[in-house]
Amino acid sequence: MSAQNLIDLERYPIHDPVRRQEIVDDIRKSLRQDGCAVVRGFLTPEGVAALCDEADRVAHLGFHNRSRTNAYFTKDDPSLPDDHPVRQFFDRSNAFVAADHFPPDGPLRQVHDAAGFDSFIQDCLEEKDFYRYADPLADVIVNTAGEGNGFPWHFDTNNFTVTLAIQNAESGGEFEYAPNIRKDNENFSEVAKVLAGTSDKVVSLQLEPGDLQLFRGRYSLHRVAPLKGATARHVAIFSYVDTPDMVGAPERVKQLYGRVLPIHLERAGQRRDALID
Numbered sequence: 542m543s544a545q546n547l548i549d550l551e552r553y554p555i556h557d558p559v560r561r562q563e564i565v566d567d568i569r570k571s572l573r574q575d576g577c578a579v580v581r582g583f584l585t586p587e588g589v590a591a592l593c594d595e596a597d598r599v600a601h602l603g604f605h606n607r608s609r610t611n612a613y614f615t616k617d618d619p620s621l622p623d624d625h626p627v628r629q630f631f632d633r634s635n636a637f638v639a640a641d642h643f644p645p646d647g648p649l650r651q652v653h654d655a656a657g658f659d660s661f662i663q664d665c666l667e668e669k670d671f672y673r674y675a676d677p678l679a680d681v682i683v684n685t686a687g688e689g690n691g692f693p694w695h696f697d698t699n700n701f702t703v704t705l706a707i708q709n710a711e712s713g714g715e716f717e718y719a720p721n722i723r724k725d726n727e728n729f730s731e732v733a734k735v736l737a738g739t740s741d742k743v744v745s746l747q748l749e750p751g752d753l754q755l756f757r758g759r760y761s762l763h764r765v766a767p768l769k770g771a772t773a774r775h776v777a778i779f780s781y782v783d784t785p786d787m788v789g790a791p792e793r794v795k796q797l798y799g800r801v802l803p804i805h806l807e808r809a810g811q812r813r814d815a816l817i818d
Contacts, residue, residue: 547584553583576760580754600773608634609632610630615627637684662781675786687771702758705751710773717764722760790809791809
């Protein structure tokens with residue numbers, strides 16, 4: 542199937558900068574308001590079926606990772622009180638199907654390579670430096686998770702994420718977030734309320750298969766609610782960075798996908814910043 546059959550281009554003419562401007566303006570408004578925007582029904586019903594079928598066929602190739610993590614992906618700090626958010630650790634488990642399992646003529650790649658897709662995302666996010674992730678294992682992947690797996694509360698280490706809902710679990714799996722909870726400071730007291738389930742700041746969002754989501758998770762605490770049932774939740778993740786030709790650090794790639802390629806070793810350390818990956 543071509544992108545014309547997969548994406549609802551009548552409703553979302555991403556290939557036409559003029560016709561799509563009203564859509565872009567609405568998405569920018571949502572992102573500025575609370576860091577989250579959802580493009581409902583971005584895929585056609587045929588597109589949803591095609592991507593779901595592809596994800597089901599390769600789900601068994603996902604690399605499973607289990608860990609205990611806090612909201613900040615940092616180590617425990619015994620100098621802090623026991624109930625401090627930095628010291629609250631939760632089980633995290635999921636599987637990532639690496640990008641090289643999706644062929645160029647497959648439906649997921651057809652969406653990613655659709656005329657205007659990258660520029661549409663860039664316009665919505667208002668990012669000046671914007672490049673596709675050059676990592677052959679991670680430029681577009683699928684996260685698959687079932688009952689007993691999950692994403693606990695966390696902040697993202699990157700400025701934004703672009704995801705596409707493909708298939709929901711039988712129940713659960715709502716996207717929950719506390720908008721801009723640490724925009725001005727760490728706001729540990731309110732983070733603690735979210736972790737304890739007592740905050741009134743949390744927004745619950747039910748994404749449906751075919752919905753495209755743009756989210757700025759650097760400042761908004763968020764999670765995927767626990768999943769239930771035998772049906773797996775599939776979500777595609779499109780990766781963009783602010784530096785051309787960037788790939789993942791070997792250690793991080795091995796952690797996420799269980800393997801590295803020569804390009805990861807060749808480009809190790811070639812990053813714009815000196816931050817720990």
